Amino acid sequence: MLDADFFRRWMAATAASVDREAERLTQLDSPIGDADHGSNLHRGFAAVMAALETEAPDTPGAVLVLAGRQLISTVGGASGPLYGTLLRRTGKALGEAAEVGVEQFAAALRDGVEGVKKLGGAVAGDKTMIDALEPAVNALGDGFAAARQAAEQGAEATIPLQARKGRASYLGERSIGHQDPGATSSALLIAGLEAAAEG
Amino acid sequence: MSEEKRVGIVLVSHSAQVAAAVAELAKGLAGGAPEVPVAPAGGTDGGGLGTSAELICAAAASVDRGAGVAVLTDLGSAVLTVKALLAEGDELPDGARLVDAPFLEGAVAAVVTAATGADLDAVEAAAAEAYGYRKV
Numbered sequence: 001m002l003d004a005d006f007f008r009r010w011m012a013a014t015a016a017s018v019d020r021e022a023e024r025l026t027q028l029d030s031p032i033g034d035a036d037h038g039s040n041l042h043r044g045f046a047a048v049m050a051a052l053e054t055e056a057p058d059t060p061g062a063v064l065v066l067a068g069r070q071l072i073s074t075v076g077g078a079s080g081p082l083y084g085t086l087l088r089r090t091g092k093a094l095g096e097a098a099e100v101g102v103e104q105f106a107a108a109l110r111d112g113v114e115g116v117k118k119l120g121g122a123v124a125g126d127k128t129m130i131d132a133l134e135p136a137v138n139a140l141g142d143g144f145a146a147a148r149q150a151a152e153q154g155a156e157a158t159i160p161l162q163a164r165k166g167r168a169s170y171l172g173e174r175s176i177g178h179q180d181p182g183a184t185s186s187a188l189l190i191a192g193l194e195a196a197a198e199g
Numbered sequence: 200m201s202e203e204k205r206v207g208i209v210l211v212s213h214s215a216q217v218a219a220a221v222a223e224l225a226k227g228l229a230g231g232a233p234e235v236p237v238a239p240a241g242g243t244d245g246g247g248l249g250t251s252a253e254l255i256c257a258a259a260a261s262v263d264r265g266a267g268v269a270v271l272t273d274l275g276s277a278v279l280t281v282k283a284l285l286a287e288g289d290e291l292p293d294g295a296r297l298v299d300a301p302f303l304e305g306a307v308a309a310v311v312t313a314a315t316g317a318d319l320d321a322v323e324a325a326a327a328e329a330y331g332y333r334k335v
Contacts, residue, residue: 036249072283076249078276081283088287119282166275 003005003098006054006196007063013195015045017188028181031170036077037181044075044083060100064091078166079182082129083189089115101184113137120165127161127168127175133185144194151190155183206313206322207236207262208270210306211255211272211281213248215241221303225310232314236262242272250276252284259291267294267319269327273302294319300326 013106018025022038029037057063068088071080090112094100100108113133120130122128139150156179163175166182210225225231238258242273243249259268268291272278281297284290296319298305305318305326312325 034248040249071288072280072287073252075245076243076251076276078249080252080276081279085283085286119279119286147313 009196014192047074061094127163129182130185132183151187155187225306263292270307304329
């Protein structure tokens with residue numbers, strides 16, 4: 001079973017990897033985006049960690065809803081409302097349970113991903129975070145390691161794609177050959193689950 | 200509709216200067232439209248390029264006269280942040296609405312229409328119609 005502490009560890013692991021990889025995310029965002037993905041997410045997850053500390057939510061759902069709110073408020077770029085919606089929708093789907101099973105979490109995360117697809121209008125193959133998140137959710141039944149692998153493969157698989165959403169879509173064919181920064185940060189988020197499970 | 204119950208208009212851009220300038224232009228082209236509450240919400244809290252949920256919420260609260268608030272946005276995160284705030288439920292005033300319109304032309308149409316005392320539906324329709332103005 002996954003408790004509020006597990007979800008706090010998930011956010012902490014993600015904040016740490018975003019901190020570590022901020023420069024790489026911004027580099028990926030330079031040729032096809034506006035070169036702020038790493039710094040934006042870094043600011044957002046720093047705010048998430050600060051809020052989790054002061055407000056100390058005590059259920060899985062409350063942890064994710066609070067984290068999502070912080071991301072929407074502080075990121076400043078499109079990844080804020082997108083990741084914010086992902087976490088908030090997932091948290092709302094978990095309700096007020098003190099502990100949730102992996103299957104229940106997988107179903108809730110699928111709700112979250114659907115929320116992101118609706119908000120951004122993107123589907124798989126558009127070269128967005130969906131290309132990492134959707135395979136990860138599909139693999140979650142086989143465990144967190146399988147989800148991480150699926151997300152990483154999904155992120156790498158965005159390289160040959162042409163962007164159809166966001167700033168990169170203005171580049172048309174010139175977006176081909178670059179790994180999508182949003183799919184890359186999504187793989188970091190999913191990898192955080194494995195780290196949280198390890199304690 | 201009484202003078203003090205105009206539809207409020209919020210202009211969300213990635214740039215503080217763009218939001219402020221479009222607000223000024225729209226009010227100017229509407230004959231000053233001094234009675235239409237228009238608030239820019241441009242850039243990030245720190246003055247950089249981007250979108251600030253906080254500035255958007257503050258701007259919407261400042262133009263809310265109880266007749267609804269039309270929110271116009273430029274691109275990407277501006278659109279997504281407003282949608283996410285509306286989904287949140289309690290962040291924006293009752294009757295706040297994201298209006299699907301070109302930013303500059305829509306802002307002018309919205310302010311001109313709001314100045315006539317029109318309701319939120321009419322303001323939204325006028326702003327959305329601006330998509331139809333072909334230049335060539």
